[in-house]
Amino acid sequence: MSFECETCVRRFHSYVAVCQHMDALDHWGPIYECETCSREFGSQHAANQHMNAVGHWAPKIECDTCTAKFHTQDAADEHMDALGHWKHYCEQCERKFQNANNLRAHLNSKIHRGTQVHCPFCSAAFVTASGLSHHLETGSCRIAPTLNRNRIAQLIRQFDPHHYITTKQIEYHSSSATSTTYEYEVTNAAYNGAAWECYICHREFRSSAALRQHVNSPTHQQRIYRCPNGTARCGREFVSLAALFNHLESESCGFMRFEKVVKVQRSLTDAMTGNGRRLIQSEAFFN
Ligand SMILES: [Zn+2]
Ligand SMILES: [Zn+2]
Ligand SMILES: [Zn+2]
Ligand SMILES: [Zn+2]
Ligand SMILES: [Zn+2]
Ligand SMILES: [Zn+2]
Ligand SMILES: [Zn+2]
Structure with a gap:
């Protein structure tokens, strides 16, 4: 009878000898343990068989x-x-x-937030500040249909002389669009069932190509607003107030808590209606 080393091909005449050899050369074979009890096996197959038989696989x-x-x-x-x-x-x-x-x-939906902001003109209720901004910027308010993205931008520029949330553009109606290079793609979502509708000003177009041209025109490309997050230098710029509020509400740059965004929106709409007009004089406005 001979005893085989568990690793190499050597054979020995006694168990003691093979053990000595395996000790000396670290030739003991690998041990396969049960995942649950303390039993050990000479092969993975044997361990698996045991764990299958008695349900000893560890939960994974x-x-x-x-x-x-x-x-x-x-x-x-x-x-x-x-x-x-x-x-x-x-x-x-x-x-x-x-x-x-x-x-x-x-x-952030109605279920949890409730409606927090109301249109100062028609009192329609909105869950978010961006929702109200979109309502006004798209000229959807039936009481204040003359408000649109451009009109609101003019108003907000007036009471943000230090440019905390507006970008420094000398000529708002400038037609030079040399600085902006990217183009908006018109997606099928812009089709309202009857026409292709501009998401910024609500104008309707017969073809997606016409809408595309319109949306990429200099006025619509203009990034009017910027994130007021000066300390973290977020610096993102936006073409609409709704987009700016959407950014702030998403808390992606962590500048404002959701509740605070609603307050800022209230101050801005107060200013639009001529109530409690208050200039944005410092960053404290946002704190
Ligand atoms: Zn060996
Ligand atoms: Zn076991
Ligand atoms: Zn749990
Ligand atoms: Zn819930
Ligand atoms: Zn309204
Ligand atoms: Zn438009
Ligand atoms: Zn930001």
Whole structure:
């Protein structure tokens, strides 16, 4: 009888000898452990057989939130359902969401925010400051139909002499568009069922090509607003007030809390209606 080394081809006459050899040359074969109990096996196959037979596989599917692990996705889902442990989860509504964006949109929706801003002219209610801005900039307000993106830009420029949220453009109606180079693509979303509609000024066009030309005209390309986040040097510029508010509401540059954005919108609309006109004199306006 001979004893085989677990690693090389050498054979020995006694168990003691083979052990000495394997000790000396570190020739012990690998050990395969059960994932649950303390048993060890000479091959992965043997370990697998054992774990299959007695159900000793370690659970591998993790809870999104706590450290619990499960053997099946169903079991993990059941746990996360029961304890509200989904990664993107609204506790109030006991609803889960695919990703962080969807959850944020949900938390910013009417259900959670309620309507916070009202049109100062027609009192239509909006959930976000960008929603109200869009209403006014697109000339959708039936009480103040003369307001549009250009008119609002003029007003806001008037009470933002230090350019905290407006860009420094000497000639607003300038037709030179030499600095801006990118083009907006007109997507099918611009088709309102009857015509191609400009999302900025609401004008309608017969073809997407005509709308494309219009949207890329110098007035529409002009970035009138800038993010007031001076400390972090966000510096992003926007073609509409709605786009600026949308940026602030998204909290992507972390400049303002959502509630604060609504307050700023209120001051701006107050100014538009001539109530409590207050110049934006310093960054304190935003704090
Ligand atoms: Zn050996
Ligand atoms: Zn075991
Ligand atoms: Zn959990
Ligand atoms: Zn919810
Ligand atoms: Zn209105
Ligand atoms: Zn337009
Ligand atoms: Zn910003």
